[in-house]
Each structure stands twice: as C-alpha cells, then as structure tokens.
Amino acid sequence: MTINAGEPGSEILLERCAAGDRAAFRALYDRHSARLYSVALRITRHANLASDTVQEAFIQIWQNARLYDRSRGAPEAWMIGLTRYRALDLVRRAGPALIPLEDQQAADAVESLAPLDDAADGRALKQCLERLDPNRRRLVILAFVEGFSHAELSVQFVIPLGTIKSTIRRSLAALKECLAA
Amino acid sequence: MSGTDDEDRAGLFVLGALNAEEMRAVRAEADRDPELASAIVDWERRLTPLVNLVPLVTPPATLWTQLETRLDRLATPGAALGEIYRPPLRQRTRRRGERRAVVLWRGVAVASMAVAAGLLIVLLTREPTPLPTVAMVMPVKSGTGGWLITVAANGDIHAVAQGALTHTRDQDFELWALPAGSTKPVPLGLLPTTQVAVLSRAAVPSEPFVLLVSLEPKGGSPTGLPTGPIMFGSAEIMR
Numbered sequence A: 001m002t003i004n005a006g007e008p009g010s011e012i013l014l015e016r017c018a019a020g021d022r023a024a025f026r027a028l029y030d031r032h033s034a035r036l037y038s039v040a041l042r043i044t045r046h047a048n049l050a051s052d053t054v055q056e057a058f059i060q061i062w063q064n065a066r067l068y069d070r071s072r073g074a075p076e077a078w079m080i081g082l083t084r085y086r087a088l089d090l091v092r093r094a095g096p097a098l099i100p101l102e103d104q105q106a107a108d109a110v111e112s113l114a115p116l117d118d119a120a121d122g123r124a125l126k127q128c129l130e131r132l133d134p135n136r137r138r139l140v141i142l143a144f145v146e147g148f149s150h151a152e153l154s155v156q157f158v159i160p161l162g163t164i165k166s167t168i169r170r171s172l173a174a175l176k177e178c179l180a181a
Numbered sequence B: 001m002s003g004t005d006d007e008d009r010a011g012l013f014v015l016g017a018l019n020a021e022e023m024r025a026v027r028a029e030a031d032r033d034p035e036l037a038s039a040i041v042d043w044e045r046r047l048t049p050l051v052n053l054v055p056l057v058t059p060p061a062t063l064w065t066q067l068e069t070r071l072d073r074l075a076t077p078g079a080a081l082g083e084i085y086r087p088p089l090r091q092r093t094r095r096r097g098e099r100r101a102v103v104l105w106r107g108v109a110v111a112s113m114a115v116a117a118g119l120l121i122v123l124l125t126r127e128p129t130p131l132p133t134v135a136m137v138m139p140v141k142s143g144t145g146g147w148l149i150t151v152a153a154n155g156d157i158h159a160v161a162q163g164a165l166t167h168t169r170d171q172d173f174e175l176w177a178l179p180a181g182s183t184k185p186v187p188l189g190l191l192p193t194t195q196v197a198v199l200s201r202a203a204v205p206s207e208p209f210v211l212l213v214s215l216e217p218k219g220g221s222p223t224g225l226p227t228g229p230i231m232f233g234s235a236e237i238m239r
Helices: A010-018 A022-044 A047-067 A075-094 A105-111 A114-118 A122-131 A134-146 A150-157 A161-180 B003-015 B020-032 B034-053 B061-073 B077-106 B113-124
Strands: B133-139 B146-151 B157-162 B171-179 B186-191 B196-199 B209-217 B230-233
Touching (some): A010 A075, A022 A134, A022 B034, A022 B061, A047 B146, A075 B020, A114 A122, A122 A161, A134 A161, A161 B034, B003 B020, B003 B034, B133 B209, B186 B196
Antiparallel strands (some): B133 B146, B133 B230, B146 B157, B157 B196, B171 B186, B171 B209, B209 B230
16 A cells, blocks of 8 residues: 555544545555455355455445444454454355355465565564464464364364464464564 | 454455355444444454555446446435435434443443544445345256356346357257246246346345246247256345
8 A cells, every 4th residue: 555645644544534525435445455455355265255245345444434443443343353253254254165165375375474574563463474373374374364163274284273273372472572672 | 242253253244254244243242232343344454454465456437337327326325325324323323322321321421532433433334225136047957058147126137148058959958947935937038148137127036936937939938837848046045
C-alpha cells in the first residue's frame, strides 16, 4: 500500500465514510482492496468466494466506519481482520474435505520471510519467527496465511491432531514471549 | 477462565487454527469476557503483519461495480448500522447497563479503554449478514468433475463447474435438493458443464439437505423428479 503525499490517511477516509462520503469509500477501496482480496483468495482458494468475502467486508467497513476505534490498531489491520474472519467462516462451513487444498503456493509462503522487513511491526515478528524451529514456524504461517485448521494441518503433515495442537500452542507462547522482550 | 486459557484461545482464534464450532465459541465468549476480547486484539496486532507474505492480487473490476450496486441499495451508513446490528447492539447496551450498575455498586472504576476497544472489535468481527452456504458436489461413484455450489441467503445459487463434465447434446445435468427425512428431491435448476451459472431464487429447503445432480433429457426432468441416474452428490448442508 502506497499513500502519496497530500492524500488523506485511511483513518480520515474512514471518518468520511462514517459521514456517508462515497468518494472516500472509493479511495479506501482503491487503497486496500488488493490486500484484502489477496488475503481472502489465499484462504478461500476460489476467486468467486474471495470476491464475495471482500464485498461483504467492505459493506461492513462502510456500515461500521463510525465504530472504528484507532486504539485497536491501524485501519488496515481492522479491515484485514474483518476479511480474514469472514473467509475463515466460509471455508470452515464448507468443511475441510469440500475445498481441496489444490495449490502448492503454501510452500512458497513459508520459504521467505523477507516481505516482513517492509511491513509495519513486521521486522520484530520476522526475528521471532526465525527463532522458532522451522517446522513450528511452518505450522504457524500456514495456519495464518492459508487458513489451515488444526485438523487440516494434521492431515497435510500426517501428524497426530494432539501433537499439532500442542506444537502450535507452544509456538504461539514462544512468539508472544519473544515479541514482548 | 484463566488468563492462560484466554491467551491460548485468543491466539488460536486469530491464527485461524480453530474449527467452526471453536470459532463460534470464542466469539460468543469474547462478547462476554473483556479479557478474552482484549487478548484477541493483542494477538491481531502481533500476527497481522503475516499478511505481507501473500503476494498482492488485484481483484476483478466487477467487484467494485457489485459493491456500488449494494451501496446504492443501502440507506445512510447510520441507518444501515442500526438495521444490521440491532440485535448485538441491544444486547451490548443491556449488558453494559447491567455491568455499569454492578460496577457502581461495588465502587470499582469503569472498564479501561482497551477493554472497551476489545469488546468493540469482537462486535465488529461478528457476521453482519448470513454467510452463503458453500458445498462441493462430487461424483457419487466414479468419475471426474463436479460443481462448487454457493447458496446465498436469498436463495440464489451460484454453480461453478469444476473439472471435466460431459453429457450428450440431448442431455442436461439437473440440480436437486433432498431435504433430510424426505424421499422427494426438489428441482433447483440446470447446471453448466463449463464456467458459472446463477440459478435465481431457487427453492432451497430451510431444513438440512443434500444436493444431488441427475442426468436428464435436454431441458430437465419432465416429471419434476429425477428420471435419470444420480451422478453427483454433496455432504449434508445446514443453512
């Protein structure tokens, strides 16, 4: 996301959306739709489902702009949350057996953490992820980026469900401790 | 619930590792438990940078035009908010009122801004409109192909053909819904063998059902019930 000098920030655009400003909404869409669509597409694995997900997320953004609270983080993080939870709801309802894990882009996502260097708060997260055992790191990233549940990870990696759960729980605890340091 | 449990569940919720039932349970509990809600906000801050690992993909141009059409149908943002969120907001108002009374009675300070923000987040991550039902319709015995079926809340069905689907020129694939406990499928429409079809306002049952696809004469079954073999089916679908 690039914001040119002189353009209003996303917080300002949200305030204008809350006042019913459709031009501000369009500007918000232009700025964030690719990120939200990418996130939804990665989780739903289907262009139509990703479009539906992002459409509903933007409707929520329009309707709830006045409830956005900057104390909960940047506008983009708020919008990403709306999109991710909706996409996760959708694929969970379809069930793990119904949406095949057809693409192998998952592997690509875990190979390089370099994109985190340029992200806000990304560098610290990258350093903490690099401290994790590679297999643990892979599980955490696949769960977040691909939306894989415990059960799906268990099937994909042929690891008992209980082991997957305990490994992820320990990995999150380690991440939290590292990020707090 | 202990702080450690809150931390674990909040982290797993944000990570996306929970199943549908667990996600619903965490949402419901976070609406009542400010500590859990606050823990979810913290985990979102920690993990959201991971979206940068996903290469950007430009959405189709139709997404904005569809969105504009939806916005045109909506009233002002404030009115729409009331319409969509009335039940949760009423519950929230009531709970806040009750909590405030308890707080005053006990002489304890009001909840922190962070906790309020946390509650707001959970409220905002709840579903504003019913999610479409999604199912794959797969071959019941052998064969290839199938359809990704999305049933919208208004009954519209989007059917996306997947893989190799063939029939002769004088045949069509017809989609049926078989309600739980019934032996009479309800016709929903004809399916494409390539690309996407929209079956508008189909008579989708309100009770659990399975989707079936039969091979019928061109134009669909002449009797209102399947006359050809059932070749594809879905798992049971709850709406």
